[in-house]
Amino acid sequence: MEEQLSERGKRILEAVIEDYIATAEPVGSRTITRSHALALSPATVRNVMADLEEMGLLASPHTSAGRIPTDKAYRLYVNSILEAKQNLMPGKRDEIRRRCRMAGKDPAEMLKEASRLLSTTSSYMGVVMAPRMAANVFHQMEFVKLSSHRILAILVSQNGTVQNRLLETEEEIPQEDLVRMANYLNGMLQGLTIAQVRERLLAEMQSEKVRYDSLMARALALSEQTIRTDSTEIFLEGQANILDQPEFADAAKMREIFRAFEKKSLLLDLLDRSMQAEGVQIFIGSESPLLKMEGMSLVTSTYLTGKDTVGVLGVIGPTRMGYGRVIPIVDYTAKLISRLLESE
Amino acid sequence: MEEQLSERGKRILEAVIEDYIATAEPVGSRTITRSHALALSPATVRNVMADLEEMGLLASPHTSAGRIPTDKAYRLYVNSILEAKQNLMPGKRDEIRRRCRMAGKDPAEMLKEASRLLSTTSSYMGVVMAPRMAANVFHQMEFVKLSSHRILAILVSQNGTVQNRLLETEEEIPQEDLVRMANYLNGMLQGLTIAQVRERLLAEMQSEKVRYDSLMARALALSEQTIRTDSTEIFLEGQANILDQPEFADAAKMREIFRAFEKKSLLLDLLDRSMQAEGVQIFIGSESPLLKMEGMSLVTSTYLTGKDTVGVLGVIGPTRMGYGRVIPIVDYTAKLISRLLESE
DNA sequence: GTTTAGCACTCAAAAAGTTCGAGTGCTAAA
DNA sequence: TTTAGCACTCGAACTTTTTGAGTGCTAAAC
Numbered sequence: 001m002e003e004q005l006s007e008r009g010k011r012i013l014e015a016v017i018e019d020y021i022a023t024a025e026p027v028g029s030r031t032i033t034r035s036h037a038l039a040l041s042p043a044t045v046r047n048v049m050a051d052l053e054e055m056g057l058l059a060s061p062h063t064s065a066g067r068i069p070t071d072k073a074y075r076l077y078v079n080s081i082l083e084a085k086q087n088l089m090p091g092k093r094d095e096i097r098r099r100c101r102m103a104g105k106d107p108a109e110m111l112k113e114a115s116r117l118l119s120t121t122s123s124y125m126g127v128v129m130a131p132r133m134a135a136n137v138f139h140q141m142e143f144v145k146l147s148s149h150r151i152l153a154i155l156v157s158q159n160g161t162v163q164n165r166l167l168e169t170e171e172e173i174p175q176e177d178l179v180r181m182a183n184y185l186n187g188m189l190q191g192l193t194i195a196q197v198r199e200r201l202l203a204e205m206q207s208e209k210v211r212y213d214s215l216m217a218r219a220l221a222l223s224e225q226t227i228r229t230d231s232t233e234i235f236l237e238g239q240a241n242i243l244d245q246p247e248f249a250d251a252a253k254m255r256e257i258f259r260a261f262e263k264k265s266l267l268l269d270l271l272d273r274s275m276q277a278e279g280v281q282i283f284i285g286s287e288s289p290l291l292k293m294e295g296m297s298l299v300t301s302t303y304l305t306g307k308d309t310v311g312v313l314g315v316i317g318p319t320r321m322g323y324g325r326v327i328p329i330v331d332y333t334a335k336l337i338s339r340l341l342e343s344e
Numbered sequence: 345m346e347e348q349l350s351e352r353g354k355r356i357l358e359a360v361i362e363d364y365i366a367t368a369e370p371v372g373s374r375t376i377t378r379s380h381a382l383a384l385s386p387a388t389v390r391n392v393m394a395d396l397e398e399m400g401l402l403a404s405p406h407t408s409a410g411r412i413p414t415d416k417a418y419r420l421y422v423n424s425i426l427e428a429k430q431n432l433m434p435g436k437r438d439e440i441r442r443r444c445r446m447a448g449k450d451p452a453e454m455l456k457e458a459s460r461l462l463s464t465t466s467s468y469m470g471v472v473m474a475p476r477m478a479a480n481v482f483h484q485m486e487f488v489k490l491s492s493h494r495i496l497a498i499l500v501s502q503n504g505t506v507q508n509r510l511l512e513t514e515e516e517i518p519q520e521d522l523v524r525m526a527n528y529l530n531g532m533l534q535g536l537t538i539a540q541v542r543e544r545l546l547a548e549m550q551s552e553k554v555r556y557d558s559l560m561a562r563a564l565a566l567s568e569q570t571i572r573t574d575s576t577e578i579f580l581e582g583q584a585n586i587l588d589q590p591e592f593a594d595a596a597k598m599r600e601i602f603r604a605f606e607k608k609s610l611l612l613d614l615l616d617r618s619m620q621a622e623g624v625q626i627f628i629g630s631e632s633p634l635l636k637m638e639g640m641s642l643v644t645s646t647y648l649t650g651k652d653t654v655g656v657l658g659v660i661g662p663t664r665m666g667y668g669r670v671i672p673i674v675d676y677t678a679k680l681i682s683r684l685l686e687s688e
Numbered sequence: 689g690t691t692t693a694g695c696a697c698t699c700a701a702a703a704a705g706t707t708c709g710a711g712t713g714c715t716a717a718a
Numbered sequence: 719t720t721t722a723g724c725a726c727t728c729g730a731a732c733t734t735t736t737t738g739a740g741t742g743c744t745a746a747a748c
Contacts, residue, residue: 064699240602249595258584408728
């Protein structure tokens with residue numbers, strides 16, 4: 001634990017990590033001297049590896065197997081990549097752009113597409129969390145009368161996000177009233193964020209003047225119902241990709257993982273956390289608070305859809321993940337999506 | 345193949361199927377005499393089983409194993425269940441109703457919820473195909489101006505289905521014009537189905553009078569863009585459930601299945617087919633045209649969301665599925681959804 | 689003082705060999 | 719027609735053996 005990491009140690013550690021990422025097999029001293037042009041004999045490498053093991057950077061599954069990197073080693077490795085700030089290979093960049101057919105899609109669809117994009121280009125799972133509705137800017141509200149007692153409420157945000165809700169009313173409300181209600185609300189709520197809208201509606205419902213205007217009261221009630229829910233959407237795509245990872249080959253583990261991701265609330269926690277900081281962030285295996293994330297890592301980046309509306313997207317894969325490849329993909333995709341979504 | 349199925353043969357076949365459904369293990373003559381109160385010795389059962397095998401209803405994986413039912417046997421079995429028209433256990437019925445919290449949801453969300461419902465109550469996969477948009481009845485169209493060159497088009501069907509599309513315009517269109525355009529279109533398209541709307545728009549775009557009214561022309565163009573796509577949505581839920589099925593325990597098979605369902609087009613074909621006929625339909629393993637469906641069966645039923653709008657929902661599980669349980673679930677859910685969705 | 693060759697040792701995985709028992713088909717008696 | 723009896727089959731599960739990649743240590747080489 002004490003000793004400082006020498007330059008040579010660093011190179012060997014890197015070699016182990018890269019080999020392990022490539023093969024998913026414990027890496028032996030021999031393999032390393034062959035694949036990575038180090039002018040060292042296996043014996044020397046062995047010595048160094050023993051040191052690395054002592055430092056908690058490598059572990060051996062059993063005596064006569066090679067070494068595998070620990071989470072601590074991955075962390076070191078990833079940090080050095082992040083520092084280097086590698087650029088995305090131009091080929092990949094083109095691929096991403098090409099696959100990114102977003103024309104005419106509304107934001108929700110675009111995010112789903114982005115998730116799919118992340119999953120196919122990384123060949124792991126893509127995940128995108130939509131910005132909290134609360135941060136969106138109110139643009140317009142509309143009440144569409146479907147039949148005598150059914151009204152469809154449509155809430156449009158400035159960035160094009162649409163939320164609708166089907167409302168059943170006790171008494172029939174005439175069409176003109178619906179229009180007047182919408183006008184009244186649209187005037188009142190212009191330019192507020194959805195969170196502010198919510199407050200404003202509640203405040204307004206308390207106020208004196210509303211007491212005597214049943215139309216307004218009703219308008220407030222309806223809009224309040226519409227805006228009440230704020231379920232953050234998460235788009236998780238490419239789950240089948242993780243089936244290809246040898247570390248999850250056994251059925252029990254697979255099941256566990258799929259079950260874990262079925263409850264999106266876990267994921268939500270994690271993504272929420274990575275929304276705190278800007279830019280690319282990485283959670284490696286045990287660093288994540290999700291027990292079920294054992295053996296998995298998450299590479300995320302924040303993206304913007306407007307001034308204050310920030311969402312998170314990223315890639316989930318095995319801890320043994322091609323970080324060098326994935327990090328730029330996530331980074332670039334986040335920027336691309338920000339560009340495409342930012343209200344002009 | 346020749347011989348007719350005797351009453352006794354039928355009972356034994358049924359016993360084999362039910363045991364196999366319960367255990368997923370080949371069923372031996374012994375087991376049957378024990379579990380199903382047949383006053384017969386194993387030897388007799390063996391004789392009968394040999395006959396059944398000859399008829400192509402049973403198969404043995406190898407000499408010293410029990411027998412498993414063939415798809416042909418399942419077909420026979422399922423038909424007899426369908427004839428019997430079992431009712432859903434009242435407990436299950438309550439469970440379904442209770443879990444079915446649909447208040448305030450728009451149709452798309454309700455269908456997704458229904459799919460989840462099917463999956464949890466059956467413990468297989470739930471699948472719901474939304475009715476083709478084309479069959480929906482046009483109710484209203486709305487253009488919301490988001491910024492100078494971005495317009496959000498919202499298309500509302502009579503049943504509450506909403507479809508929106510983000511449009512970029514070359515030149516800025518003033519708000520009043522958007523309102524006039526919407527009014528013009530809404531007047532023209534009232535009460536038509538979406539399919540008819542599409543035709544009508546195209547026809548109108550050809551007509552003389554539009555040539556000289558650029559506003560109308562633009563209105564038509566925008567609405568045509570909005571309505572152009574008709575991607576049928578499919579909601580597939582509970583995929584993790586099939587991981588619990590012993591027959592898919594091995595990783596390769598799982599992967600194959602997940603991959604197959606990732607492309608929803610395959611599923612679409614199959615569901616489209618089952619939309620031809622009314623009521624509960626069953627596709628057993630090899631009967632399905634999907635090669636990948638090997639070992640899987642599909643129980644579907646049509647549902648209605650209006651007069652002519654028909655969708656399909658159902659359960660996908662292993663061929664070795666509890667049909668007696670699943671069929672009533674699917675049947676009842678279809679009816680429930682029809683009731684909830686039918687425009688009052 | 690590193691570095692490396694050499695060597696005994698370890699241990700999982702693969703291969704080969706055993707045992708076990710559920711299940712069969714056939715025959716002959718009930 | 720049914721059933722008891724019995725020899726036979728064959729995969730699953732368990733054991734044993736073999737194999738070889740990999741290790742740690744020691745002592746010689748640089």
